[in-house]
Structure formats: C-alpha cells, structure tokens
Amino acid sequence: MEEIYESLLALQALDVEIARAAARVESFTPEFERLDEPVRALAREVESLRTQLQELRDSARRLERGAAEKRELLKRYEDRLQRVRTAREEVAARTEIDLIQRAAEADEKEALELQDQALRAELKLDELEKKLDEARAALEPRRHELESARAAAADELVILRDRRQNHAIRINPAALRLYERIRGNNGRTAITALTPDGACSSCFGVIPLQKQVEIRQGPELVRCEFCGVILYPGS
Numbered sequence: 001m002e003e004i005y006e007s008l009l010a011l012q013a014l015d016v017e018i019a020r021a022a023a024r025v026e027s028f029t030p031e032f033e034r035l036d037e038p039v040r041a042l043a044r045e046v047e048s049l050r051t052q053l054q055e056l057r058d059s060a061r062r063l064e065r066g067a068a069e070k071r072e073l074l075k076r077y078e079d080r081l082q083r084v085r086t087a088r089e090e091v092a093a094r095t096e097i098d099l100i101q102r103a104a105e106a107d108e109k110e111a112l113e114l115q116d117q118a119l120r121a122e123l124k125l126d127e128l129e130k131k132l133d134e135a136r137a138a139l140e141p142r143r144h145e146l147e148s149a150r151a152a153a154a155d156e157l158v159i160l161r162d163r164r165q166n167h168a169i170r171i172n173p174a175a176l177r178l179y180e181r182i183r184g185n186n187g188r189t190a191i192t193a194l195t196p197d198g199a200c201s202s203c204f205g206v207i208p209l210q211k212q213v214e215i216r217q218g219p220e221l222v223r224c225e226f227c228g229v230i231l232y233p234g235s
Contacts, residue, residue: 001218004171004175004221005191007167007170007171008175008191009191011168011171011179012179012183012189012191015164015187018157018161018164019187021157024153024157025150025153025154028146028150031146035142035146036139038135039136042132043132050125053121053122056114056118060111060115060118063108064107066107067111070103071104073100074097074100074101077097080093081094175221178221178230179191179230182223182228189202189229190229190230191229191230191231192231193234194231194232194234196234198212200224201234202224203224205224205226208225215231215232215233216233
C-alpha cells in the first residue's frame, strides 16, 4: 500500500503543479487585455470617425444631387415662363421659380457645410490614425515579451501534462480511478494524511478506531467518511 500512497501523492503534487501552470497561462489573457485597451480605444475612435466621415460625404453627395435636380427643374420653369399667356400664370410660375431657387440654394449651402465638416473630420482621422500606429508600435516590445512568456508557460504546462500521463499509467488502475473520481473537475484534494491523533487532515473529522487500523495496516484504500478523501498513514 505504501507504494500506492506514494504514487497517488506524487500524482496529486503533479496535479497541483499543472493547475498552477494552467492558471499562469490563463493569467496572460487579462494582461493582454490591459495592454491592448488603449489601442482598442483609439481603434474604436478611428472606426467611429471613419463612419462619421462616410456619412458626411454621403449626405453631401445627396444634397448635391438634390440641388442639381432642382436646378434642372428650375430651367424647365424658366422655359415655361417664356410661354405664359396671362399675368396669373406668370405670377404662379415666378412663385414656383422662387421656391425652387431657394430650395436649390439651401441644398448647395448645406452641402458646402457638410463638405467643410468632412474635411475637418478627414484631418482629425489622419491624426488619429497616426496616433494609433504610434500606440501599436510603442506596445510591440511589451507584447512580444508577454507572448514569449506565455509561450514558455504553455510549454511548461505541456511538459507537466506529459509527466502526469507517464506517471499515471504506472499507478494501480483501481486506485487511479478512485483518485480521479474524488478529485473530479474541480481539482479538490483526493488524498491526505491521517493525523497522529486519528483525524483527517483535510476536514479534521475524527476517524473511528477500526478505520484507523485499516488505514495503517489494511490492504485497501480507505476514504474519510466525512469528506470522502483517501486517507494514508501520516508520520
């Protein structure tokens, strides 16, 4: 039994190392997020400004098309004015011409204002894109450092898992199955010592005397009746 206890304890020690190594690999994710947040914020600002710039350009083009259409309509009304026969028709035609003229001028004026806004947005976008490139370049050394450290941690995790696999195949299959069932997916303690005064060193529940004898002398693995871990004779 001593050999089984030692094998399970060694396996548990490896599992603890593996859990720590996996946590170390995972710890790089928030580090990368913190590192990249200023760049992501700038990138969002750049993308928002690009969208705004495109909307300004589209609106300016629509107004220009609207103004051009109104100018064409204005020509038709001016031609019609040459053919009016009564004073009433002339007044009506001139009223329409005046309305269309003002609408066309309003579209042209608004289009020019939007073009001016678009120009300012374009200049700001150029400035932001430059800042974004500079921010990315500034972070590159630290990013490379983190990527190297994460790769090293991942390599260590692979090595530990290989060691565990090689160790596990040499353990008594029934003992290994029991260990795995107790440890589960949460990585709880699966094997712990029986204290000199007969208590489980995991939950500190006092083990009945008969069970203590079985743990110290028996041929089978014994579990704590309180917390379920495997107990082995402590020193």
